[in-house]
Amino acid sequence: MIGLLQILGLAESVCLSCGSSFVGKSQGFICDACLESIKPYHPMDYDLKLDYVFSYRIYGLYEGVLKHLIRTIKFQNSKSLALSLGKAIKEHLWEYIEELDPDLITFPPLNLRRFWSRGFNHVEYILKGADVPYMGLFRRIDFSPPLARLNKEKREKAVMGYRIIDSLIDFVEDKKILIVDDLLTTGSTIQRLAYLLMSVGAKEVHAYFIAKD
């Protein structure tokens, strides 16, 4: 019922970021005023060195509305909020895409447990919201036995929980690849993925993060 009232634009919600009441047509978590308030953060600190990553760009700091948005998308499983966040960062992300001119754009995979409980990959929906063409390149390896069953060549390509989808390994050769992720914390995920891509002959790997923790 709440969902239907929301679609009709009749349900009142309380914004999880600012606490004000609002009527949300597509989602009832974050108000339009908050959504419209997020801006790229300047000057961003790019001191963190990321191995195998040629360059990276960050939209904002993991605080305030941006933090509420990312947390709400993940914990409330809101596809429409992920699309809204994509729309909000679109201009900044596209500036970087036009500067880089990558051959393909991708995103990290969720582990299977997360994927099943959430039902969708939130970064994929953020990319949809930003009208960015993307391609899923990776799989998570959640269970240990299959790794042992891989031959040596495939095992080398399955670095610490991630692997490139078999049928795409040849495809990434010589490609300039941009990986988009939500959060930069230690950088361990992005470095693993970049290493994987470089080890099968990618030309360059770059990264875009929505927020830095």
Ligand SMILES: [Zn+2]
């Ligand atoms: Zn608000």
